[in-house]
Amino acid sequence: MTSTPTALSIAQDLLRCPSVTPADAGALDVLETLLKGAGFTVHRVTFSELGTADIDNLYARIGDGAPHLCFAGHTDVVPPGEASAWTHGAFAGDVADGLLYGRGAVDMKGGIACAVAATLDYLAAIGGKPKGSISFLITGDEEDVAVNGTVKLLQWAAERGEQFDHCIVGEPSNVEAIGDTIKIGRRGSQSGMLIVDGVQGHVAYPHRAANPVPDIARLITALNDEPLDHGSAQFQPSNLEFTSVDVGNAATNVIPAQARAKFNIRFNDHHTQETLKALVEQRLAVACGNRIRARIEWLPANADVFVTKPGAFTDLVGAAIAEVTGRKPNLNTGGGTSDARFIAKYCPVVEFGLVGQTMHQIDERTPVSDLDKLTAIYRGVLERYFK
Ligand SMILES: [Zn+2]
Numbered sequence: 001m002t003s004t005p006t007a008l009s010i011a012q013d014l015l016r017c018p019s020v021t022p023a024d025a026g027a028l029d030v031l032e033t034l035l036k037g038a039g040f041t042v043h044r045v046t047f048s049e050l051g052t053a054d055i056d057n058l059y060a061r062i063g064d065g066a067p068h069l070c071f072a073g074h075t076d077v078v079p080p081g082e083a084s085a086w087t088h089g090a091f092a093g094d095v096a097d098g099l100l101y102g103r104g105a106v107d108m109k110g111g112i113a114c115a116v117a118a119t120l121d122y123l124a125a126i127g128g129k130p131k132g133s134i135s136f137l138i139t140g141d142e143e144d145v146a147v148n149g150t151v152k153l154l155q156w157a158a159e160r161g162e163q164f165d166h167c168i169v170g171e172p173s174n175v176e177a178i179g180d181t182i183k184i185g186r187r188g189s190q191s192g193m194l195i196v197d198g199v200q201g202h203v204a205y206p207h208r209a210a211n212p213v214p215d216i217a218r219l220i221t222a223l224n225d226e227p228l229d230h231g232s233a234q235f236q237p238s239n240l241e242f243t244s245v246d247v248g249n250a251a252t253n254v255i256p257a258q259a260r261a262k263f264n265i266r267f268n269d270h271h272t273q274e275t276l277k278a279l280v281e282q283r284l285a286v287a288c289g290n291r292i293r294a295r296i297e298w299l300p301a302n303a304d305v306f307v308t309k310p311g312a313f314t315d316l317v318g319a320a321i322a323e324v325t326g327r328k329p330n331l332n333t334g335g336g337t338s339d340a341r342f343i344a345k346y347c348p349v350v351e352f353g354l355v356g357q358t359m360h361q362i363d364e365r366t367p368v369s370d371l372d373k374l375t376a377i378y379r380g381v382l383e384r385y386f387k
Helices: 007-015 027-037 109-126 150-159 212-225 273-288 312-325 368-385
Strands: 041-047 055-062 068-074 099-101 133-139 166-169 181-183 188-197 239-246 258-267 293-298 330-332 349-351 365-367
Touching (some): 007 099, 007 109, 027 055, 027 109, 027 133, 055 150, 068 109, 099 368, 109 368, 133 150, 166 368, 181 312, 181 349, 188 212, 188 273, 212 258, 212 293, 258 273, 312 349, 312 368, 365 368
Parallel strands (some): 068 133, 068 166, 181 330
Antiparallel strands (some): 041 055, 055 133, 099 365, 188 258, 188 293, 239 258
């Protein structure tokens, strides 16, 4: 019996590739070699778009039937920052005092290494192919603009007839300790600009002008004061946050013609982008009455809300976590966005990986024992999934 590589050795191989977006630096080669060796069919797909760097992506699958479990993630990393500030080289893959250091240790080369190690070990144990399919959907374009990555790779896979039943994204979902948090969704995000038109004039003759400044203050208060909702089963209440008010007026004796205010809304599953915009515009109309002339310019939307409702799949992942860590994970929908929002359009998706505390920081690191635990958890997921 040949032994399969450990998550630590795979993670070190990945960390030693300085794959700061858009560079790949050999990271996907590491995965391709391992997955091919285990019998996966591996595709390397490069996507281009005018004005952005070409990006290398990887899709690998073993098995041809259902159920189909996909591990998704990214091998690109954010820049290391000041190199001399690192205790151990950002791309050295050093282990010291039981800690693996390096850019991407937790976000998320470590997580990918655990998924690969668990899968190779599982396939070796069953002696070949799973009763269904396992795939890896890995992009090199998550940390930057994310245009030549997961979105296009999912479209490419769909055009090939690939169908996923469930997906685990190995992003660092845990807050304090491994097993404390599964992310099952994210709020949507929508930005806009409130514009109030007045009539410019001399401050000494206000009857000949219409000042938009007090009016925009009234509208901001009106839109702020009324809650968008009171939260839902899986989400905290939606929130509208004004982030700046601009008049652009350098003079003290001129009433400005226009006032603008920027805002962002983080919204939950009570809304879609369309119903949310309609609700805010209707409230604005009420606040304006017949007197104030105001409108909203919506920015192109960056993220819709999604949620994988608690059920059989989250229970299965939770059981594998409990077996290894003794913890009952919190099913969380907080925080910023990730590629899971794109995958959610194709199949139920959860995020579960390492502990996120040091992500994007100097001395990003993970305990080696966490790599072992996460590998055991993914192994437990595979065993339960293909029972
Ligand atoms: Zn990440």
